[in-house]
Amino acid sequence: MDLPQTSPAAPEGPAIRRVKHELMRRTLTVAAVTRLTPAMIRLRLTGDDLASFASASPDDHIKIFVPGPDGEPVGRDYTPRAFDTARRELVVDVADHAAGPAAAWARAAKAGDEVTIGGPRGSAVIEGPVERWVLVADETALPAMGRRIEELAPGTPVVSIGAVTGPGEEQTFTTEAALDARWIHRPAAASADPAPLLAALADVELTPATFVWAAAEADVARAVRRMLIEERGHPRSWIKAAGYWAKGRADGAVKSIGD
Ligand SMILES: Cc1cc2nc3c(=O)[nH]c(=O)nc-3n(C[C@H](O)[C@H](O)[C@H](O)COP(=O)(O)OP(=O)(O)OC[C@H]3O[C@@H](n4cnc5c(N)ncnc54)[C@H](O)[C@@H]3O)c2cc1C
Known part of the structure:
Protein backbone atom coordinates (compact mmCIF):
# COMPACT_ATOMS: atom_id res chain seq x y z
CA MET A 1 0.00 0.00 0.00
CA ASP A 2 1.31 3.46 -0.85
CA LEU A 3 1.72 5.68 2.16
CA PRO A 4 0.61 9.30 1.75
CA GLN A 5 3.53 11.42 0.60
CA THR A 6 4.28 14.21 3.01
CA SER A 7 7.25 16.44 3.54
CA PRO A 8 8.39 17.52 7.00
CA ALA A 9 6.60 20.61 8.22
CA ALA A 10 8.80 23.68 8.09
CA PRO A 11 9.33 24.51 11.78
CA GLU A 12 8.68 28.16 11.13
CA GLY A 13 5.32 27.31 9.57
CA PRO A 14 3.86 28.23 6.24
CA ALA A 15 4.42 31.62 4.65
CA ILE A 16 1.82 34.17 5.67
CA ARG A 17 1.32 37.21 3.46
CA ARG A 18 -0.16 40.23 5.19
CA VAL A 19 -2.33 42.44 3.04
CA LYS A 20 -3.53 45.85 4.18
CA HIS A 21 -6.76 47.25 2.85
CA GLU A 22 -7.84 50.84 2.74
CA LEU A 23 -9.96 51.23 5.85
CA MET A 24 -13.30 52.67 4.95
CA ARG A 25 -16.88 52.62 6.05
CA ARG A 26 -19.46 51.55 3.56
CA THR A 27 -23.15 52.18 3.66
CA LEU A 28 -25.03 49.24 2.21
CA THR A 29 -28.59 48.14 1.69
CA VAL A 30 -30.01 44.79 2.73
CA ALA A 31 -31.11 43.18 -0.54
CA ALA A 32 -32.40 39.88 0.85
CA VAL A 33 -32.65 37.96 4.10
CA THR A 34 -32.98 34.18 4.05
CA ARG A 35 -32.40 31.31 6.44
CA LEU A 36 -29.53 29.16 5.26
CA THR A 37 -30.49 26.77 8.05
CA PRO A 38 -33.02 27.40 10.84
CA ALA A 39 -30.38 29.10 13.02
CA MET A 40 -28.24 30.76 10.33
CA ILE A 41 -29.43 34.03 8.83
CA ARG A 42 -28.02 34.86 5.40
CA LEU A 43 -27.93 38.54 4.48
CA ARG A 44 -27.25 39.75 0.97
CA LEU A 45 -25.99 43.32 1.10
CA THR A 46 -25.61 45.62 -1.89
CA GLY A 47 -24.33 49.08 -2.61
CA ASP A 48 -21.97 50.96 -4.93
CA ASP A 49 -19.52 51.24 -2.03
CA LEU A 50 -18.73 47.57 -2.65
CA ALA A 51 -16.98 48.40 -5.93
CA SER A 52 -13.68 48.67 -4.05
CA PHE A 53 -14.36 45.94 -1.47
CA ALA A 54 -11.43 43.56 -0.98
CA SER A 55 -11.03 40.48 1.19
CA ALA A 56 -7.98 38.33 0.54
CA SER A 57 -8.40 35.63 3.17
CA PRO A 58 -11.38 33.47 4.15
CA ASP A 59 -10.93 34.38 7.81
CA ASP A 60 -11.10 38.13 7.23
CA HIS A 61 -13.69 40.08 9.12
CA ILE A 62 -15.72 43.21 8.69
CA LYS A 63 -17.39 45.21 11.42
CA ILE A 64 -21.13 45.53 11.14
CA PHE A 65 -22.52 48.50 13.03
CA VAL A 66 -25.85 47.82 14.71
CA PRO A 67 -27.88 49.61 17.38
CA GLY A 68 -26.43 48.71 20.79
CA PRO A 69 -28.26 48.23 24.09
CA ASP A 70 -28.41 52.01 24.68
CA GLY A 71 -29.28 52.82 21.07
CA GLU A 72 -25.73 53.93 20.18
CA PRO A 73 -24.11 51.95 17.36
CA VAL A 74 -21.85 49.06 18.32
CA GLY A 75 -19.57 47.14 15.96
CA ARG A 76 -19.50 43.36 15.73
CA ASP A 77 -17.21 41.13 13.67
CA TYR A 78 -18.54 39.13 10.73
CA THR A 79 -16.95 37.16 7.91
CA PRO A 80 -17.35 38.22 4.30
CA ARG A 81 -18.83 34.84 3.34
CA ALA A 82 -18.89 35.74 -0.35
CA PHE A 83 -18.60 38.91 -2.39
CA ASP A 84 -18.82 40.06 -5.96
CA THR A 85 -17.52 43.57 -6.56
CA ALA A 86 -18.85 43.69 -10.15
CA ARG A 87 -22.35 42.95 -8.89
CA ARG A 88 -21.77 45.09 -5.78
CA GLU A 89 -22.84 42.23 -3.53
CA LEU A 90 -21.64 40.96 -0.15
CA VAL A 91 -23.00 37.92 1.66
CA VAL A 92 -22.83 37.61 5.44
CA ASP A 93 -24.11 34.68 7.52
CA VAL A 94 -25.18 35.52 11.07
CA ALA A 95 -25.62 32.81 13.71
CA ASP A 96 -28.95 33.39 15.42
CA HIS A 97 -28.04 33.18 19.09
CA ALA A 98 -30.36 34.54 21.73
CA ALA A 99 -28.44 37.32 23.38
CA GLY A 100 -26.72 40.03 21.36
CA PRO A 101 -27.54 43.20 19.43
CA ALA A 102 -25.98 41.94 16.18
CA ALA A 103 -28.01 38.74 16.26
CA ALA A 104 -31.13 40.76 17.12
CA TRP A 105 -30.43 43.15 14.24
CA ALA A 106 -30.05 40.27 11.77
CA ARG A 107 -33.26 38.61 12.98
CA ALA A 108 -35.19 41.82 12.36
CA ALA A 109 -33.40 42.79 9.12
CA LYS A 110 -35.48 43.13 5.97
CA ALA A 111 -34.88 44.10 2.37
CA GLY A 112 -34.37 47.85 2.05
CA ASP A 113 -32.75 48.36 5.47
CA GLU A 114 -29.51 50.35 5.52
CA VAL A 115 -26.42 49.14 7.32
CA THR A 116 -22.89 50.46 7.78
CA ILE A 117 -19.87 48.20 7.67
CA GLY A 118 -16.16 48.81 8.21
CA GLY A 119 -13.18 46.86 6.93
CA PRO A 120 -11.71 44.41 6.35
CA ARG A 121 -8.69 46.25 7.69
CA GLY A 122 -6.27 43.54 6.56
CA SER A 123 -5.86 39.92 5.60
CA ALA A 124 -3.41 37.23 6.66
CA VAL A 125 -3.11 34.98 3.63
C1 LIG B 1 -12.94 37.26 12.94
C2 LIG B 1 -14.38 36.97 13.35
C3 LIG B 1 -15.30 36.60 12.40
C4 LIG B 1 -16.63 36.30 12.78
N1 LIG B 1 -17.54 35.92 11.82
C5 LIG B 1 -18.81 35.61 12.17
C6 LIG B 1 -19.77 35.24 11.19
O1 LIG B 1 -19.50 35.27 9.99
N2 LIG B 1 -21.01 34.90 11.62
C7 LIG B 1 -21.36 34.91 12.95
O2 LIG B 1 -22.49 34.57 13.28
N3 LIG B 1 -20.46 35.29 13.91
C8 LIG B 1 -19.21 35.65 13.54
N4 LIG B 1 -18.31 36.05 14.50
C9 LIG B 1 -18.75 36.03 15.91
C10 LIG B 1 -19.55 37.27 16.30
O3 LIG B 1 -18.74 38.44 16.10
C11 LIG B 1 -19.93 37.16 17.80
O4 LIG B 1 -20.77 36.06 18.01
C12 LIG B 1 -20.53 38.43 18.35
O5 LIG B 1 -20.32 38.46 19.74
C13 LIG B 1 -22.03 38.55 18.08
O6 LIG B 1 -22.45 39.81 18.49
P1 LIG B 1 -23.84 40.04 19.25
O7 LIG B 1 -24.05 41.51 19.26
O8 LIG B 1 -24.89 39.18 18.64
O9 LIG B 1 -23.56 39.51 20.72
P2 LIG B 1 -22.65 40.25 21.86
O10 LIG B 1 -23.24 41.54 22.27
O11 LIG B 1 -21.23 40.27 21.40
O12 LIG B 1 -22.78 39.23 23.06
C14 LIG B 1 -23.93 39.21 23.91
C15 LIG B 1 -23.95 37.89 24.65
O13 LIG B 1 -24.15 36.84 23.69
C16 LIG B 1 -23.11 35.87 23.82
N5 LIG B 1 -22.80 35.39 22.46
C17 LIG B 1 -22.17 36.04 21.45
N6 LIG B 1 -22.10 35.27 20.35
C18 LIG B 1 -22.70 34.10 20.66
C19 LIG B 1 -22.97 32.91 19.95
N7 LIG B 1 -22.61 32.76 18.67
N8 LIG B 1 -23.63 31.91 20.59
C20 LIG B 1 -24.01 32.05 21.89
N9 LIG B 1 -23.80 33.16 22.61
C21 LIG B 1 -23.16 34.18 22.01
C22 LIG B 1 -21.95 36.59 24.50
O14 LIG B 1 -21.19 35.69 25.26
C23 LIG B 1 -22.64 37.60 25.38
O15 LIG B 1 -22.98 37.00 26.62
C24 LIG B 1 -17.00 36.38 14.15
C25 LIG B 1 -16.06 36.79 15.09
C26 LIG B 1 -14.75 37.08 14.71
C27 LIG B 1 -13.76 37.51 15.75
Missing part, protein backbone atom coordinates in the same frame (compact mmCIF):
# COMPACT_ATOMS: atom_id res chain seq x y z
CA ILE A 126 -1.65 31.56 4.35
CA GLU A 127 0.40 30.72 1.28
CA GLY A 128 2.00 27.45 2.03
CA PRO A 129 3.51 25.03 1.61
CA VAL A 130 0.38 23.55 3.21
CA GLU A 131 -0.26 19.99 2.12
CA ARG A 132 -3.37 19.33 4.12
CA TRP A 133 -5.88 21.34 6.14
CA VAL A 134 -7.84 20.57 9.27
CA LEU A 135 -10.57 23.11 9.98
CA VAL A 136 -12.48 23.30 13.25
CA ALA A 137 -15.45 25.61 13.66
CA ASP A 138 -18.53 26.34 15.66
CA GLU A 139 -21.52 28.11 14.12
CA THR A 140 -19.86 31.56 14.14
CA ALA A 141 -16.88 30.23 12.18
CA LEU A 142 -18.80 28.19 9.60
CA PRO A 143 -18.76 31.16 7.19
CA ALA A 144 -14.94 31.34 7.34
CA MET A 145 -14.62 27.56 7.20
CA GLY A 146 -16.97 27.31 4.24
CA ARG A 147 -15.18 30.03 2.35
CA ARG A 148 -11.79 28.38 3.00
CA ILE A 149 -13.08 25.01 1.78
CA GLU A 150 -14.52 26.59 -1.35
CA GLU A 151 -11.32 28.50 -2.13
CA LEU A 152 -8.90 25.57 -1.78
CA ALA A 153 -7.20 24.29 -4.92
CA PRO A 154 -8.76 21.20 -6.52
CA GLY A 155 -7.68 17.99 -4.84
CA THR A 156 -6.34 19.63 -1.66
CA PRO A 157 -7.00 17.29 1.28
CA VAL A 158 -9.10 18.97 3.97
CA VAL A 159 -10.87 17.62 7.04
CA SER A 160 -13.55 19.91 8.43
CA ILE A 161 -15.18 19.53 11.81
CA GLY A 162 -18.23 21.69 12.36
CA ALA A 163 -20.02 21.90 15.70
CA VAL A 164 -23.75 22.54 15.35
CA THR A 165 -26.93 21.79 17.28
CA GLY A 166 -28.20 19.03 14.99
CA PRO A 167 -28.34 17.62 11.45
CA GLY A 168 -30.56 20.49 10.28
CA GLU A 169 -27.75 22.97 10.97
CA GLU A 170 -25.15 21.19 8.87
CA GLN A 171 -24.11 23.09 5.74
CA THR A 172 -23.07 21.85 2.33
CA PHE A 173 -19.89 23.28 0.82
CA THR A 174 -19.29 23.12 -2.91
CA THR A 175 -15.63 22.49 -3.59
CA GLU A 176 -13.15 20.66 -5.75
CA ALA A 177 -10.92 20.12 -2.73
CA ALA A 178 -10.79 16.57 -1.32
CA LEU A 179 -13.17 17.30 1.53
CA ASP A 180 -13.81 14.99 4.48
CA ALA A 181 -16.65 16.90 6.19
CA ARG A 182 -17.41 15.83 9.73
CA TRP A 183 -20.12 17.26 11.96
CA ILE A 184 -20.68 17.00 15.65
CA HIS A 185 -23.96 17.74 17.37
CA ARG A 186 -24.28 19.36 20.76
CA PRO A 187 -26.97 21.61 22.25
CA ALA A 188 -26.55 25.39 22.03
CA ALA A 189 -26.12 25.40 25.82
CA ALA A 190 -22.92 23.39 25.35
CA SER A 191 -21.36 25.68 22.75
CA ALA A 192 -18.67 26.81 25.21
CA ASP A 193 -17.79 23.22 26.20
CA PRO A 194 -14.63 22.06 24.42
CA ALA A 195 -15.24 18.34 25.03
CA PRO A 196 -17.22 17.49 21.86
CA LEU A 197 -14.71 19.14 19.51
CA LEU A 198 -11.74 17.69 21.37
CA ALA A 199 -13.25 14.21 21.04
CA ALA A 200 -13.81 14.71 17.30
CA LEU A 201 -10.25 15.96 16.82
CA ALA A 202 -8.79 12.94 18.58
CA ASP A 203 -9.76 10.85 15.53
CA VAL A 204 -8.08 13.17 13.01
CA GLU A 205 -4.67 12.22 11.69
CA LEU A 206 -2.13 15.06 11.82
CA THR A 207 0.49 14.58 9.15
CA PRO A 208 3.36 17.07 8.82
CA ALA A 209 2.56 20.20 6.81
CA THR A 210 -1.05 20.01 8.01
CA PHE A 211 -2.36 23.44 8.89
CA VAL A 212 -4.97 23.41 11.62
CA TRP A 213 -7.32 26.37 11.72
CA ALA A 214 -9.76 26.54 14.62
CA ALA A 215 -12.29 29.21 15.50
CA ALA A 216 -15.02 28.93 18.09
CA GLU A 217 -15.92 30.23 21.55
CA ALA A 218 -12.65 31.55 23.08
CA ASP A 219 -12.19 28.85 25.77
CA VAL A 220 -13.05 26.16 23.24
CA ALA A 221 -10.50 27.49 20.74
CA ARG A 222 -7.92 27.73 23.53
CA ALA A 223 -8.55 24.13 24.59
CA VAL A 224 -8.30 22.92 20.99
CA ARG A 225 -4.96 24.68 20.51
CA ARG A 226 -3.59 23.35 23.81
CA MET A 227 -4.60 19.80 22.96
CA LEU A 228 -3.00 20.02 19.51
CA ILE A 229 0.28 21.25 20.99
CA GLU A 230 0.47 19.31 24.25
CA GLU A 231 -1.18 16.01 23.36
CA ARG A 232 -0.66 15.76 19.63
CA GLY A 233 2.72 17.53 19.41
CA HIS A 234 1.60 19.62 16.46
CA PRO A 235 3.89 22.64 15.87
CA ARG A 236 2.51 25.97 17.06
CA SER A 237 3.34 27.61 13.75
CA TRP A 238 1.01 25.17 11.97
CA ILE A 239 -1.97 26.15 14.11
CA LYS A 240 -4.15 29.24 14.04
CA ALA A 241 -6.75 29.44 16.80
CA ALA A 242 -9.19 32.28 17.29
CA GLY A 243 -11.94 32.99 19.78
CA TYR A 244 -14.83 34.28 17.70
CA TRP A 245 -16.88 35.04 20.81
CA ALA A 246 -16.54 34.63 24.56
CA LYS A 247 -19.20 33.16 26.77
CA GLY A 248 -20.77 35.82 29.01
CA ARG A 249 -18.92 38.71 27.34
CA ALA A 250 -20.25 41.07 24.67
CA ASP A 251 -17.94 41.57 21.69
CA GLY A 252 -15.55 39.13 23.34
CA ALA A 253 -13.42 38.04 20.38
CA VAL A 254 -9.83 36.92 20.92
CA LYS A 255 -8.62 37.14 17.36
CA SER A 256 -5.39 35.25 17.77
CA ILE A 257 -4.87 32.84 20.64
CA GLY A 258 -1.21 32.45 21.62
CA ASP A 259 0.70 31.07 24.61
Whole structure:
Protein backbone atom coordinates (compact mmCIF):
# COMPACT_ATOMS: atom_id res chain seq x y z
CA MET A 1 0.00 0.00 0.00
CA ASP A 2 1.31 3.46 -0.85
CA LEU A 3 1.72 5.68 2.16
CA PRO A 4 0.61 9.30 1.75
CA GLN A 5 3.53 11.42 0.60
CA THR A 6 4.28 14.21 3.01
CA SER A 7 7.25 16.44 3.54
CA PRO A 8 8.39 17.52 7.00
CA ALA A 9 6.60 20.61 8.22
CA ALA A 10 8.80 23.68 8.09
CA PRO A 11 9.33 24.51 11.78
CA GLU A 12 8.68 28.16 11.13
CA GLY A 13 5.32 27.31 9.57
CA PRO A 14 3.86 28.23 6.24
CA ALA A 15 4.42 31.62 4.65
CA ILE A 16 1.82 34.17 5.67
CA ARG A 17 1.32 37.21 3.46
CA ARG A 18 -0.16 40.23 5.19
CA VAL A 19 -2.33 42.44 3.04
CA LYS A 20 -3.53 45.85 4.18
CA HIS A 21 -6.76 47.25 2.85
CA GLU A 22 -7.84 50.84 2.74
CA LEU A 23 -9.96 51.23 5.85
CA MET A 24 -13.30 52.67 4.95
CA ARG A 25 -16.88 52.62 6.05
CA ARG A 26 -19.46 51.55 3.56
CA THR A 27 -23.15 52.18 3.66
CA LEU A 28 -25.03 49.24 2.21
CA THR A 29 -28.59 48.14 1.69
CA VAL A 30 -30.01 44.79 2.73
CA ALA A 31 -31.11 43.18 -0.54
CA ALA A 32 -32.40 39.88 0.85
CA VAL A 33 -32.65 37.96 4.10
CA THR A 34 -32.98 34.18 4.05
CA ARG A 35 -32.40 31.31 6.44
CA LEU A 36 -29.53 29.16 5.26
CA THR A 37 -30.49 26.77 8.05
CA PRO A 38 -33.02 27.40 10.84
CA ALA A 39 -30.38 29.10 13.02
CA MET A 40 -28.24 30.76 10.33
CA ILE A 41 -29.43 34.03 8.83
CA ARG A 42 -28.02 34.86 5.40
CA LEU A 43 -27.93 38.54 4.48
CA ARG A 44 -27.25 39.75 0.97
CA LEU A 45 -25.99 43.32 1.10
CA THR A 46 -25.61 45.62 -1.89
CA GLY A 47 -24.33 49.08 -2.61
CA ASP A 48 -21.97 50.96 -4.93
CA ASP A 49 -19.52 51.24 -2.03
CA LEU A 50 -18.73 47.57 -2.65
CA ALA A 51 -16.98 48.40 -5.93
CA SER A 52 -13.68 48.67 -4.05
CA PHE A 53 -14.36 45.94 -1.47
CA ALA A 54 -11.43 43.56 -0.98
CA SER A 55 -11.03 40.48 1.19
CA ALA A 56 -7.98 38.33 0.54
CA SER A 57 -8.40 35.63 3.17
CA PRO A 58 -11.38 33.47 4.15
CA ASP A 59 -10.93 34.38 7.81
CA ASP A 60 -11.10 38.13 7.23
CA HIS A 61 -13.69 40.08 9.12
CA ILE A 62 -15.72 43.21 8.69
CA LYS A 63 -17.39 45.21 11.42
CA ILE A 64 -21.13 45.53 11.14
CA PHE A 65 -22.52 48.50 13.03
CA VAL A 66 -25.85 47.82 14.71
CA PRO A 67 -27.88 49.61 17.38
CA GLY A 68 -26.43 48.71 20.79
CA PRO A 69 -28.26 48.23 24.09
CA ASP A 70 -28.41 52.01 24.68
CA GLY A 71 -29.28 52.82 21.07
CA GLU A 72 -25.73 53.93 20.18
CA PRO A 73 -24.11 51.95 17.36
CA VAL A 74 -21.85 49.06 18.32
CA GLY A 75 -19.57 47.14 15.96
CA ARG A 76 -19.50 43.36 15.73
CA ASP A 77 -17.21 41.13 13.67
CA TYR A 78 -18.54 39.13 10.73
CA THR A 79 -16.95 37.16 7.91
CA PRO A 80 -17.35 38.22 4.30
CA ARG A 81 -18.83 34.84 3.34
CA ALA A 82 -18.89 35.74 -0.35
CA PHE A 83 -18.60 38.91 -2.39
CA ASP A 84 -18.82 40.06 -5.96
CA THR A 85 -17.52 43.57 -6.56
CA ALA A 86 -18.85 43.69 -10.15
CA ARG A 87 -22.35 42.95 -8.89
CA ARG A 88 -21.77 45.09 -5.78
CA GLU A 89 -22.84 42.23 -3.53
CA LEU A 90 -21.64 40.96 -0.15
CA VAL A 91 -23.00 37.92 1.66
CA VAL A 92 -22.83 37.61 5.44
CA ASP A 93 -24.11 34.68 7.52
CA VAL A 94 -25.18 35.52 11.07
CA ALA A 95 -25.62 32.81 13.71
CA ASP A 96 -28.95 33.39 15.42
CA HIS A 97 -28.04 33.18 19.09
CA ALA A 98 -30.36 34.54 21.73
CA ALA A 99 -28.44 37.32 23.38
CA GLY A 100 -26.72 40.03 21.36
CA PRO A 101 -27.54 43.20 19.43
CA ALA A 102 -25.98 41.94 16.18
CA ALA A 103 -28.01 38.74 16.26
CA ALA A 104 -31.13 40.76 17.12
CA TRP A 105 -30.43 43.15 14.24
CA ALA A 106 -30.05 40.27 11.77
CA ARG A 107 -33.26 38.61 12.98
CA ALA A 108 -35.19 41.82 12.36
CA ALA A 109 -33.40 42.79 9.12
CA LYS A 110 -35.48 43.13 5.97
CA ALA A 111 -34.88 44.10 2.37
CA GLY A 112 -34.37 47.85 2.05
CA ASP A 113 -32.75 48.36 5.47
CA GLU A 114 -29.51 50.35 5.52
CA VAL A 115 -26.42 49.14 7.32
CA THR A 116 -22.89 50.46 7.78
CA ILE A 117 -19.87 48.20 7.67
CA GLY A 118 -16.16 48.81 8.21
CA GLY A 119 -13.18 46.86 6.93
CA PRO A 120 -11.71 44.41 6.35
CA ARG A 121 -8.69 46.25 7.69
CA GLY A 122 -6.27 43.54 6.56
CA SER A 123 -5.86 39.92 5.60
CA ALA A 124 -3.41 37.23 6.66
CA VAL A 125 -3.11 34.98 3.63
CA ILE A 126 -1.65 31.56 4.35
CA GLU A 127 0.40 30.72 1.28
CA GLY A 128 2.00 27.45 2.03
CA PRO A 129 3.51 25.03 1.61
CA VAL A 130 0.38 23.55 3.21
CA GLU A 131 -0.26 19.99 2.12
CA ARG A 132 -3.37 19.33 4.12
CA TRP A 133 -5.88 21.34 6.14
CA VAL A 134 -7.84 20.57 9.27
CA LEU A 135 -10.57 23.11 9.98
CA VAL A 136 -12.48 23.30 13.25
CA ALA A 137 -15.45 25.61 13.66
CA ASP A 138 -18.53 26.34 15.66
CA GLU A 139 -21.52 28.11 14.12
CA THR A 140 -19.86 31.56 14.14
CA ALA A 141 -16.88 30.23 12.18
CA LEU A 142 -18.80 28.19 9.60
CA PRO A 143 -18.76 31.16 7.19
CA ALA A 144 -14.94 31.34 7.34
CA MET A 145 -14.62 27.56 7.20
CA GLY A 146 -16.97 27.31 4.24
CA ARG A 147 -15.18 30.03 2.35
CA ARG A 148 -11.79 28.38 3.00
CA ILE A 149 -13.08 25.01 1.78
CA GLU A 150 -14.52 26.59 -1.35
CA GLU A 151 -11.32 28.50 -2.13
CA LEU A 152 -8.90 25.57 -1.78
CA ALA A 153 -7.20 24.29 -4.92
CA PRO A 154 -8.76 21.20 -6.52
CA GLY A 155 -7.68 17.99 -4.84
CA THR A 156 -6.34 19.63 -1.66
CA PRO A 157 -7.00 17.29 1.28
CA VAL A 158 -9.10 18.97 3.97
CA VAL A 159 -10.87 17.62 7.04
CA SER A 160 -13.55 19.91 8.43
CA ILE A 161 -15.18 19.53 11.81
CA GLY A 162 -18.23 21.69 12.36
CA ALA A 163 -20.02 21.90 15.70
CA VAL A 164 -23.75 22.54 15.35
CA THR A 165 -26.93 21.79 17.28
CA GLY A 166 -28.20 19.03 14.99
CA PRO A 167 -28.34 17.62 11.45
CA GLY A 168 -30.56 20.49 10.28
CA GLU A 169 -27.75 22.97 10.97
CA GLU A 170 -25.15 21.19 8.87
CA GLN A 171 -24.11 23.09 5.74
CA THR A 172 -23.07 21.85 2.33
CA PHE A 173 -19.89 23.28 0.82
CA THR A 174 -19.29 23.12 -2.91
CA THR A 175 -15.63 22.49 -3.59
CA GLU A 176 -13.15 20.66 -5.75
CA ALA A 177 -10.92 20.12 -2.73
CA ALA A 178 -10.79 16.57 -1.32
CA LEU A 179 -13.17 17.30 1.53
CA ASP A 180 -13.81 14.99 4.48
CA ALA A 181 -16.65 16.90 6.19
CA ARG A 182 -17.41 15.83 9.73
CA TRP A 183 -20.12 17.26 11.96
CA ILE A 184 -20.68 17.00 15.65
CA HIS A 185 -23.96 17.74 17.37
CA ARG A 186 -24.28 19.36 20.76
CA PRO A 187 -26.97 21.61 22.25
CA ALA A 188 -26.55 25.39 22.03
CA ALA A 189 -26.12 25.40 25.82
CA ALA A 190 -22.92 23.39 25.35
CA SER A 191 -21.36 25.68 22.75
CA ALA A 192 -18.67 26.81 25.21
CA ASP A 193 -17.79 23.22 26.20
CA PRO A 194 -14.63 22.06 24.42
CA ALA A 195 -15.24 18.34 25.03
CA PRO A 196 -17.22 17.49 21.86
CA LEU A 197 -14.71 19.14 19.51
CA LEU A 198 -11.74 17.69 21.37
CA ALA A 199 -13.25 14.21 21.04
CA ALA A 200 -13.81 14.71 17.30
CA LEU A 201 -10.25 15.96 16.82
CA ALA A 202 -8.79 12.94 18.58
CA ASP A 203 -9.76 10.85 15.53
CA VAL A 204 -8.08 13.17 13.01
CA GLU A 205 -4.67 12.22 11.69
CA LEU A 206 -2.13 15.06 11.82
CA THR A 207 0.49 14.58 9.15
CA PRO A 208 3.36 17.07 8.82
CA ALA A 209 2.56 20.20 6.81
CA THR A 210 -1.05 20.01 8.01
CA PHE A 211 -2.36 23.44 8.89
CA VAL A 212 -4.97 23.41 11.62
CA TRP A 213 -7.32 26.37 11.72
CA ALA A 214 -9.76 26.54 14.62
CA ALA A 215 -12.29 29.21 15.50
CA ALA A 216 -15.02 28.93 18.09
CA GLU A 217 -15.92 30.23 21.55
CA ALA A 218 -12.65 31.55 23.08
CA ASP A 219 -12.19 28.85 25.77
CA VAL A 220 -13.05 26.16 23.24
CA ALA A 221 -10.50 27.49 20.74
CA ARG A 222 -7.92 27.73 23.53
CA ALA A 223 -8.55 24.13 24.59
CA VAL A 224 -8.30 22.92 20.99
CA ARG A 225 -4.96 24.68 20.51
CA ARG A 226 -3.59 23.35 23.81
CA MET A 227 -4.60 19.80 22.96
CA LEU A 228 -3.00 20.02 19.51
CA ILE A 229 0.28 21.25 20.99
CA GLU A 230 0.47 19.31 24.25
CA GLU A 231 -1.18 16.01 23.36
CA ARG A 232 -0.66 15.76 19.63
CA GLY A 233 2.72 17.53 19.41
CA HIS A 234 1.60 19.62 16.46
CA PRO A 235 3.89 22.64 15.87
CA ARG A 236 2.51 25.97 17.06
CA SER A 237 3.34 27.61 13.75
CA TRP A 238 1.01 25.17 11.97
CA ILE A 239 -1.97 26.15 14.11
CA LYS A 240 -4.15 29.24 14.04
CA ALA A 241 -6.75 29.44 16.80
CA ALA A 242 -9.19 32.28 17.29
CA GLY A 243 -11.94 32.99 19.78
CA TYR A 244 -14.83 34.28 17.70
CA TRP A 245 -16.88 35.04 20.81
CA ALA A 246 -16.54 34.63 24.56
CA LYS A 247 -19.20 33.16 26.77
CA GLY A 248 -20.77 35.82 29.01
CA ARG A 249 -18.92 38.71 27.34
CA ALA A 250 -20.25 41.07 24.67
CA ASP A 251 -17.94 41.57 21.69
CA GLY A 252 -15.55 39.13 23.34
CA ALA A 253 -13.42 38.04 20.38
CA VAL A 254 -9.83 36.92 20.92
CA LYS A 255 -8.62 37.14 17.36
CA SER A 256 -5.39 35.25 17.77
CA ILE A 257 -4.87 32.84 20.64
CA GLY A 258 -1.21 32.45 21.62
CA ASP A 259 0.70 31.07 24.61
C1 LIG B 1 -12.94 37.26 12.94
C2 LIG B 1 -14.38 36.97 13.35
C3 LIG B 1 -15.30 36.60 12.40
C4 LIG B 1 -16.63 36.30 12.78
N1 LIG B 1 -17.54 35.92 11.82
C5 LIG B 1 -18.81 35.61 12.17
C6 LIG B 1 -19.77 35.24 11.19
O1 LIG B 1 -19.50 35.27 9.99
N2 LIG B 1 -21.01 34.90 11.62
C7 LIG B 1 -21.36 34.91 12.95
O2 LIG B 1 -22.49 34.57 13.28
N3 LIG B 1 -20.46 35.29 13.91
C8 LIG B 1 -19.21 35.65 13.54
N4 LIG B 1 -18.31 36.05 14.50
C9 LIG B 1 -18.75 36.03 15.91
C10 LIG B 1 -19.55 37.27 16.30
O3 LIG B 1 -18.74 38.44 16.10
C11 LIG B 1 -19.93 37.16 17.80
O4 LIG B 1 -20.77 36.06 18.01
C12 LIG B 1 -20.53 38.43 18.35
O5 LIG B 1 -20.32 38.46 19.74
C13 LIG B 1 -22.03 38.55 18.08
O6 LIG B 1 -22.45 39.81 18.49
P1 LIG B 1 -23.84 40.04 19.25
O7 LIG B 1 -24.05 41.51 19.26
O8 LIG B 1 -24.89 39.18 18.64
O9 LIG B 1 -23.56 39.51 20.72
P2 LIG B 1 -22.65 40.25 21.86
O10 LIG B 1 -23.24 41.54 22.27
O11 LIG B 1 -21.23 40.27 21.40
O12 LIG B 1 -22.78 39.23 23.06
C14 LIG B 1 -23.93 39.21 23.91
C15 LIG B 1 -23.95 37.89 24.65
O13 LIG B 1 -24.15 36.84 23.69
C16 LIG B 1 -23.11 35.87 23.82
N5 LIG B 1 -22.80 35.39 22.46
C17 LIG B 1 -22.17 36.04 21.45
N6 LIG B 1 -22.10 35.27 20.35
C18 LIG B 1 -22.70 34.10 20.66
C19 LIG B 1 -22.97 32.91 19.95
N7 LIG B 1 -22.61 32.76 18.67
N8 LIG B 1 -23.63 31.91 20.59
C20 LIG B 1 -24.01 32.05 21.89
N9 LIG B 1 -23.80 33.16 22.61
C21 LIG B 1 -23.16 34.18 22.01
C22 LIG B 1 -21.95 36.59 24.50
O14 LIG B 1 -21.19 35.69 25.26
C23 LIG B 1 -22.64 37.60 25.38
O15 LIG B 1 -22.98 37.00 26.62
C24 LIG B 1 -17.00 36.38 14.15
C25 LIG B 1 -16.06 36.79 15.09
C26 LIG B 1 -14.75 37.08 14.71
C27 LIG B 1 -13.76 37.51 15.75
